[in-house]
Amino acid sequence: MNLNDLRAGIENKTARLAVIGQGYVGLPVAALFADKGFDVLGVDVQPELVEKINAGINPIAGKEPGLAELLKRVITSGRLRATTDYNELKVCDIFLIAVETPVDENHVPRYEALSSALTGLAPVMKDGALVVIESTIAPRTMHDLVLPLLEGQSGKKLNEGFYLGNCPERVMPGKLLKNLRTMSRVAGGMTPETAEVMIAFYKIIVEADVDPADCITAELVKTVENAYRDVQIAFANEVALIAEAAGGDVWKVRELVNKSPMRHMHLPGAGVGGHCIPKDPWLLVHGAGEKGVSLRLIPAAREINDSMPSHMAVLVQDALKEAGRVIKRARIAVLGYSYLEDSDDTRNSPSEALVRILRELGADPVIHDPWIPEYNGDVIERIRGCDAAVVMVAHSAYKEFDLGSLKSALQMPILVDGRGVFDKRAGIEANLIYRGIGLA
Ligand SMILES: NC(=O)c1ccc[n+]([C@@H]2O[C@H](COP(=O)([O-])OP(=O)(O)OC[C@H]3O[C@@H](n4cnc5c(N)ncnc54)[C@H](O)[C@@H]3O)[C@@H](O)[C@H]2O)c1
Numbered sequence: 001m002n003l004n005d006l007r008a009g010i011e012n013k014t015a016r017l018a019v020i021g022q023g024y025v026g027l028p029v030a031a032l033f034a035d036k037g038f039d040v041l042g043v044d045v046q047p048e049l050v051e052k053i054n055a056g057i058n059p060i061a062g063k064e065p066g067l068a069e070l071l072k073r074v075i076t077s078g079r080l081r082a083t084t085d086y087n088e089l090k091v092c093d094i095f096l097i098a099v100e101t102p103v104d105e106n107h108v109p110r111y112e113a114l115s116s117a118l119t120g121l122a123p124v125m126k127d128g129a130l131v132v133i134e135s136t137i138a139p140r141t142m143h144d145l146v147l148p149l150l151e152g153q154s155g156k157k158l159n160e161g162f163y164l165g166n167c168p169e170r171v172m173p174g175k176l177l178k179n180l181r182t183m184s185r186v187a188g189g190m191t192p193e194t195a196e197v198m199i200a201f202y203k204i205i206v207e208a209d210v211d212p213a214d215c216i217t218a219e220l221v222k223t224v225e226n227a228y229r230d231v232q233i234a235f236a237n238e239v240a241l242i243a244e245a246a247g248g249d250v251w252k253v254r255e256l257v258n259k260s261p262m263r264h265m266h267l268p269g270a271g272v273g274g275h276c277i278p279k280d281p282w283l284l285v286h287g288a289g290e291k292g293v294s295l296r297l298i299p300a301a302r303e304i305n306d307s308m309p310s311h312m313a314v315l316v317q318d319a320l321k322e323a324g325r326v327i328k329r330a331r332i333a334v335l336g337y338s339y340l341e342d343s344d345d346t347r348n349s350p351s352e353a354l355v356r357i358l359r360e361l362g363a364d365p366v367i368h369d370p371w372i373p374e375y376n377g378d379v380i381e382r383i384r385g386c387d388a389a390v391v392m393v394a395h396s397a398y399k400e401f402d403l404g405s406l407k408s409a410l411q412m413p414i415l416v417d418g419r420g421v422f423d424k425r426a427g428i429e430a431n432l433i434y435r436g437i438g439l440a
Helices: 003-011 026-035 047-054 067-076 086-091 112-124 141-154 176-182 192-202 215-246 250-257 280-285 297-306 308-322 350-360 379-383 403-409 424-429
Strands: 017-020 040-043 080-083 094-097 129-133 162-166 185-189 210-214 331-335 364-368 388-391 414-417 433-436
Touching (some): 017 112, 026 040, 026 094, 026 176, 040 086, 067 080, 086 112, 129 192, 210 215, 280 297, 297 308, 308 350, 308 433, 350 364
Parallel strands (some): 017 094, 040 080, 094 129
């Protein structure tokens, strides 16, 4: 099979597709292609996840419009089936890889999942297959890790025995299907001809531009866009700290700054979490330091954003002090444990960091999150008897809070708002001791 055959298989939808990794990215991608008429195999190493998918049960618990219905439809139609068995991939023509790519405690990329997916795939990969890495990877990973691994383990040569590209995902939990359909993509091919075939393929589900590029450009674009966001958030967080010190209101400042042309100040907050933003800046800079690039801004931004949960603990201590209470043995209600509003995704959650810090300070944190089975339940009951409530995530349920009921449930009338959910005046009018990020 050559690229022309692949293109024909894409156009008449006879190409068989496998999506390796059935998490936040891989499952919706697999389901969307299946819904467009392709036969899709979803591959994962977690048997319980595979079982759930095959039963048509959406494994993602947060608000994910349309996903549960889509999954049911493609499982019922038989277009999507999940498996743990790489042997089943022998019949497939196109492989998308969407496994996790975290960094370790020294900020070094961990490619165990990616390497094991490639090692599983290489021996069963059909002649002429197209392999596309959707996972976010450090610049040069396609050339330095993916290509040698695939060639070495399959015995096939690039552009003769198989074709290779990188098409990073831009989705965000809570909007997975919408983002997949409407956000533009970069199709990084090892050759321009491969990129063109990738465009033909992705245009089946993507309504926006799919731009051709080489692999290094695609790797850089993905990691740069998330590093950009991290740096912007760090800027907003540093401004929030300045506003607190100066006696200002960062939310008002931001609103007025953004009236000035070409200013797009981001939202400050209690920390940055998720699988992507906290690690993609490290993927971007990986390798550059060794090549003599002096890295200052991007690591500093990471440090600022990582320090925000500590700052939340400082605000809690300050409010407790005003109430004549010390933090030791104080019961602190931590509201929200996911990293994002109305999501169940707890990866790198700033709340986890806050809970650890509070425990180190001798406090007794009580966690609530409406989206996480371990922590959900009646929020007012969870708060009852606590010495302070700390909003870490702007879940819709918290935005609807009646501050009067909140105050009555608390032992001490303390509310610390890490997401600008409440107006400071409303807090004060409810006779709460109120602290908020970026507020004096
Ligand atoms: N989550 C997001 O919002 C998002 C957005 C853009 C890009 N990304 C990137 O996409 C990639 C996947 O992220 P995710 O959020 O879907 O991760 P995830 O952890 O939700 O899913 C990864 C899945 O891969 C499976 N897996 C691991 N090793 C495997 C193997 N050898 N074979 C088969 N399956 C294997 C895991 O069991 C898991 O189910 C990452 O590189 C991430 O940076 C994620």
